[in-house]
Amino acid sequence: MSNSEILAVDAGIRLCDVDGFVAGEMRRFHPEGMDAIVVCNLDGEFYAVDDDCTHAIASLSEGRFEDGLVICPVHGGSFDVKTGEAMKRPCRKPLRTWPVSIINDAVWINASER
Numbered sequence: 713m714s715n716s717e718i719l720a721v722d723a724g725i726r727l728c729d730v731d732g733f734v735a736g737e738m739r740r741f742h743p744e745g746m747d748a749i750v751v752c753n754l755d756g757e758f759y760a761v762d763d764d765c766t767h768a769i770a771s772l773s774e775g776r777f778e779d780g781l782v783i784c785p786v787h788g789g790s791f792d793v794k795t796g797e798a799m800k801r802p803c804r805k806p807l808r809t810w811p812v813s814i815i816n817d818a819v820w821i822n823a824s825e826r
């Protein structure tokens with residue numbers, strides 16, 4: 713998904729269509745004015761967290777998404793996508809989470825607190 717397809721309305725940012733975003737998939741987005749985020753489809757429910765690992769320098773979107781956890785590609789730490797909680801060391805600090813809504817068959821995040 714290119715950034716040109718991202719639509720922002722008030723605090724809501726439309727990221728992509730739900731169609732084709734399958735369960736078990738994660739995607740990276742970089743809305744203007746924000747750090748990159750990762751959106752995950754966990755059994756039909758969508759969750760968004762920051763893309764930057766809190767341990768060191770790594771893009772979590774280059775890792776794996778398994779059983780509700782985003783797993784860092786660098787040292788293997790992991791985070792719960794629902795809560796952002798660090799689940800495996802060396803990660804300790806939680807990830808920031810973003811509220812996700814499905815509106816008109818599209819995935820939106822609420823970025824009012826960015």
Ligand code: FES
Nearest residue numbers: 765767784787789
């Ligand atoms: S950079 Fe992610 S676990 Fe170390």
